[in-house]
Amino acid sequence: MPVPIIIDCDPGHDDAIAILLAAGDPAVDLLAITTVAGNQVVEKTTLNARRICTAAAITDVPIAAGCARPLVGPRYVADDVHGESGMDGPRFGEPTVRAVPEHAVDLMRRILTGHPEPVTLIPTAPMTNIALLLTRYPEVAGHIREIVLMGGSTERGNRTPVAEFNVYADPEAADIVFRSGLPVTMCGLNVTHQALATPDVLARFEALGSELGGICAELMTYFASTYRRIWGFDAPPLHDPVAVARVIDPAIVRCAEASVAVELRGQYTRGATVVDLHRYLDRPVNAQVALSLDQEQFWDRIVTAVDTLGKRAVRTDRPWHAGP
Numbered sequence: 001m002p003v004p005i006i007i008d009c010d011p012g013h014d015d016a017i018a019i020l021l022a023a024g025d026p027a028v029d030l031l032a033i034t035t036v037a038g039n040q041v042v043e044k045t046t047l048n049a050r051r052i053c054t055a056a057a058i059t060d061v062p063i064a065a066g067c068a069r070p071l072v073g074p075r076y077v078a079d080d081v082h083g084e085s086g087m088d089g090p091r092f093g094e095p096t097v098r099a100v101p102e103h104a105v106d107l108m109r110r111i112l113t114g115h116p117e118p119v120t121l122i123p124t125a126p127m128t129n130i131a132l133l134l135t136r137y138p139e140v141a142g143h144i145r146e147i148v149l150m151g152g153s154t155e156r157g158n159r160t161p162v163a164e165f166n167v168y169a170d171p172e173a174a175d176i177v178f179r180s181g182l183p184v185t186m187c188g189l190n191v192t193h194q195a196l197a198t199p200d201v202l203a204r205f206e207a208l209g210s211e212l213g214g215i216c217a218e219l220m221t222y223f224a225s226t227y228r229r230i231w232g233f234d235a236p237p238l239h240d241p242v243a244v245a246r247v248i249d250p251a252i253v254r255c256a257e258a259s260v261a262v263e264l265r266g267q268y269t270r271g272a273t274v275v276d277l278h279r280y281l282d283r284p285v286n287a288q289v290a291l292s293l294d295q296e297q298f299w300d301r302i303v304t305a306v307d308t309l310g311k312r313a314v315r316t317d318r319p320w321h322a323g324p
């Protein structure tokens with residue numbers, strides 16, 4: 001039976017591919033997509049979720065917009081990485097897939113409490129919605145199978161020397177998630193930097209011959225340009241799909257257990273994840289921490305999912321497309 005999941009995201013180039021993997025892989029059942037402020041303001045991340053769902057003909061998954069700012073402190077966006085739209089690169093038309101008129105947190109609660117089995121939450125963005133869900137509706141905890149998140153790092157950061165963006169943009173929310181007592185798996189930069197969308201990956205998207213494969217190649221091309229400019233990477237890391245891949249097949253992402261704490265007060269270290277892999281501190285284990293990626297399996301699952309969706313997608317947003 002496919003694992004029921006909800007993705008809470010901020011598309012976002014890599015969030016978009018995470019959505020495609022979740023919608024196109026038979027090992028998971030994507031019940032909802034919820035959006036939050038992160039890579040861009042929530043109006044833009046919601047529009048982008050609608051855009052990628054329209055392009056992939058994902059019409060049966062509700063999309064709901066959530067929090068517009070973090071629990072505490074200023075709102076940051078990552079327009080330097082993802083552009084003014086939050087998903088720069090491809091030209092998208094007006095999306096036909098709509099968002100539902102319900103707050104993300106209420107949609108999550110309704111789906112969680114109504115589903116016959118516990119559901120896995122996959123946050124690939126600042127964890128504001130998830131923290132609000134857990135604090136406002138604590139009764140949902142029994143309906144959550146696990147939380148498999150993209151965020152943090154066992155090593156250095158990408159927004160400060162020690163803080164990764166999703167945690168840095170709402171450290172209090174991440175802290176609530178890591179202290180929730182629920183099973184948590186952290187897929188941080190240390191593992192997502194093994195998921196590099198090399199020219200070979202781009203060629204595989206293009207070789208699919210579908211409009212959706214072309215969109216993925218365009219997304220990766222833009223993402224590659226910002227990663228090259230800002231960090232000097234030869235190829236961009238596709239962070240968010242790593243968390244989805246962990247749920248699809250745990251063997252793709254090898255983990256070790258550790259205590260993880262979020263630094264909330266450090267003078268220079270706010271938003272850092274303190275991952276105690278070697279048990280220096282006398283703290284209980286509260287997370288599985290991703291360490292390594294089976295890259296071949298990872299890319300095979302993504303390309304296959306995009307191929308599946310691309311074959312069934314009906315063109316709605318590119319009127320000049322002459323395909324069937």
Ligand code: BDR
Nearest residue numbers: 012014078124165166239
């Ligand atoms: C994370 O930050 C965002 O820019 C990406 O979408 C990913 O979720 C990586 O630090």
Ligand code: CA
Nearest residue numbers: 012015124125
């Ligand atoms: Ca993201």
